[in-house]
Amino acid sequence: MDLNIAGIRLDVTEDGYLTDVSQWNKEIAIEIAKKEGIELTDKHWEVISWIQEQVKNEVALSIRGIKKSGVLNIKEFYALFPGGPLKKATKIAGVPKPKSCI
C-alpha cells in the first residue's frame, strides 16, 4: 500500500505503518498524528525520539519500557496517545508496530 503525505508517496503496511523508516520526517509525523486525532506537542516529540532511539538499539518496546524511560509515566503516555498508546506512538514515530510471531 502507499500513502500520500505532503506530496510524498510513502510505502506503508496495511495498517498504516511506514515500511521504510528512512522516509520518516517531522512533517510526515505531524500528518500521521493528525489522522490519529493527535496534535503533537513538545512532550510528544520527546516520546517519539525516545521510541526511535529504542528501536535503533534493538530494544523491544513495551509498556514496562515506558515506566523506566525517564521521559514520562504510563498514565501520561496514555494521555498523550489515547487509545492504544504504543500502537499510535510507534506509527507516528515511523517505526514498526510491536508484534508477536503471527
Added chain:
Amino acid sequence: MKNLLILGAGTSGTMMANHLVKKLPKKEWKITIVDQYKTHYYQPGFLFLPFDIYSSKQVKKKGSKFIPKGVDYINDKIELIVPEENKVQLENGENINYDILIVATGTKIAPEEIEGMSGPEWYKSIFDFYTYEGAKALRNKLREWEGGKLVVHITEMPIKCPVAPLEFAFLADSYFRNKGMRDKVDITFVTPLGGAFTKPKATKALHYLLEEKGIKEVTDFNIERVDYENNKIIDYADTEVEYDLLVTVPTNMGDEVIERSGMGDDLNFVPTHKGTLQTLDHENIFAIGDATNLPASKAGSVAHFEAEILTENILRYIKGEKLKDEFDGHANCFIETGNGKALLIDFNYTHEPVEGTFPFPGVGPLKLLKESRTNHMGKMAFKWVYWNMLIKGVHIPFVSATMSEKGKKFDIKAN
C-alpha cells in the same frame, strides 16, 4: 584440562551437552552442566495438560536420563556468576571455574509483577499454564468448572511460545464443546498487542478462526492490576474486563541468578549477539534459548536451531576462528486450533509466516499457515521427537537451522 560449563539443563542446556560431548576432545575438555531441578519437563505439553489431553506423567521425566555419559551433572542451585573471575558459585558453597560458559537458564513466569495477580485467588480463580503446577491446578479447576466468563490473557511481551495463549483459547472452545457446555462459557482473548494476530499474512489467513469459534478479542490491553475481589482485570486506560476464570500468561523474566550477577536487561534476559549467540559483554560466555534477549521467539524449535549454530561457534571460538554470524531467528511451530487440527508456521527475524509447504517445497506433507489434520498429527508426534531426538541433539531430517525460502508464497516483505 579445560572446563566448559553449562548453566541450566532444560531444552537448550541438555541439547548443548549432547552436541558438545560428541565434538570436544575428552582429554582436553571437561563438560559440566548444573541445574537445581531433577525433573525435565516437556513444556509444550503444558498446553494439553489442562484439557486432559496429556496426563501429568506424559510431560515429565527424570533429567539425568538425557544428560549423556561423559558430562558431569550437578543438581544444585546457582548462586552467582562472576564473569570477571570466570567462575560460578553454587548454593552449596562450591565454586566451578570455567573457560567457556553457556547460559541456558531459560525464562520463568513472574506473576508478582502485577498487583493482585499472585494474591489470594492464585490457583483459585486465576491460573497460569506455563508451569507444571499451574497447568495441573488448572486441569483440576476445569474438570469441575460450571462455566462463566473465561478470559485468556497475555500480561506483556515477550513471552515464551507467543502462540500458546491463542492455542489455549482454541482448545478451550473444543473442550467445552465436547463437554456439551460451550453455551455456558464466554471466551475472551485479551492481549497487549494490536490483535490476536499481528502480522498481515497471518491475520488474513487466520482471523476466521476467532470468528468461527466465537472467541472475543480485546486488544491493546496493558494490564495495570487484577482486582481479584471484583473479578476483573484493569488496564492503564481504565478499561475493565470481567472474568470468572482468568487464565493469564504472567510477565516472563529470565532467572534471578542473571539479575544477581548483573548480567541481564530489565527482564533479566542476557544481551546476546543475534547472529553468533556470544554474549555482548563477555567473549567466553555464550547464551542460548529463552535466556537471551534475542528478538526471536522463545521456543524449543528456536533453541534447537540455535544449538546447531552455537555448537559450531564454540568449536570456532576454541580454535580462535571467526564466529559464524548465521543465526537468522528461525522458528518452526505447530499451532493447535482445536478439533484435531493444527497449523504450522515457519519464519525468522525478517520473514513473517506465510503459506506454502513444509519441509519439501511444493510437496509438503505439512501445509504452512493452513489448518489440517496432518499438522495436528505432526504436533502430537513431536512429543516423541522431543524426547528421542531434539534434546539428544539428533539432527531433525530435512529441517535446516536457517530458514528455507523454498516452497513458500512470499509476496510482501515482512515488517
